[in-house]
Amino acid sequence: MPLLKELFEKAGFENVKTYINSGNVLFSARESNVNTLREECEQLILNGFGLNVRTVVLSARDYESIVSRAPLWWNSNSEEKHNAIFVIPPLQPEEIVSKIGFNPEYEKVYCCDSVIFWSASLKHFSKTKISEISSTKEYGSVTVRNANTFLKIRSILNECGKQTL
Numbered sequence: 001m002p003l004l005k006e007l008f009e010k011a012g013f014e015n016v017k018t019y020i021n022s023g024n025v026l027f028s029a030r031e032s033n034v035n036t037l038r039e040e041c042e043q044l045i046l047n048g049f050g051l052n053v054r055t056v057v058l059s060a061r062d063y064e065s066i067v068s069r070a071p072l073w074w075n076s077n078s079e080e081k082h083n084a085i086f087v088i089p090p091l092q093p094e095e096i097v098s099k100i101g102f103n104p105e106y107e108k109v110y111c112c113d114s115v116i117f118w119s120a121s122l123k124h125f126s127k128t129k130i131s132e133i134s135s136t137k138e139y140g141s142v143t144v145r146n147a148n149t150f151l152k153i154r155s156i157l158n159e160c161g162k163q164t165l
Contacts, residue, residue, distance in 0.1 A: 001020075001021055002018075003048075004023070004025060004045075004048075005017070007044060007048040008025055008041075008044065011040075011044050013027040014027065017156060017160065019149070019153060019156060020149060023053075023143075024145075026160065034057045034058065034059060037057045038055050038056070038057040041055045041057060042054065042055050054088045054140065054141065056086045056088055056114070056143055060157045062113070063157060064154065064157070064158075065113070066113055066114075067151070067154045069112045069113075070084075070110075070112070070117050071108070074108075074110065074117045074119055074147070075119070075147040079122055080120060080121055081119065081120050081125060082118070082146065082147035083117075083118045083119075083144050083146055084115050084116075084117060084118075084144070084146075084147070084150040085115065085116040085117075085130070085133070085142050086114060086115055086144070087114050087115070087116065088114075088142065088143070091138065092114075093111035093113075093116045095138075096116060096133070096138055096142065097111060097116060097130075100130060100133055100138070101129045102118075102130055103128055103129050106121055106124040106125075106127045107119065107120035107129070108120070109130065116130070118130050
């Protein structure tokens with residue numbers, strides 16, 4: 001993560017912060033178009049590390065909007081696993097849910113903008129459908145954050161002011 005931070009700083013991004021070892025980079029940028037920033041970040045990672053990865057870029061305002069619209073059941077039960085599944089355009093969350101499905105007996109799913117809020121009983125995790133996403137071709141079009149990471153990023157953004165993720 002220190003090398004990733006350094007890469008972004010050398011590219012001219014400001015107030016660069018990284019969070020845990022899963023590629024979360026928070027930064028300020030003069031550019032405000034998230035599609036342009038996404039392309040720039042992907043090219044930067046390709047040039048810097050030789051990795052062709054797809055990224056999600058959200059403004060702090062958009063991130064906060066998504067957090068504020070999380071369903072009340074999400075992250076409310078310690079006996080459940082809670083994930084925010086970010087879907088990379090042009091794929092849409094509803095397409096992922098439709099393709100993979102979900103088992104309402106064991107899991108809850110809610111689509112909000114580019115995110116799928118997902119919760120499932122820890123006891124019945126193996127019976128869920130969304131947990132199988134890693135074995136699908138759609139897995140290359142998502143990035144998953146658990147509730148703790150998702151909310152910690154919000155906290156960091158609030159501490160730093162209006163930056164871009």
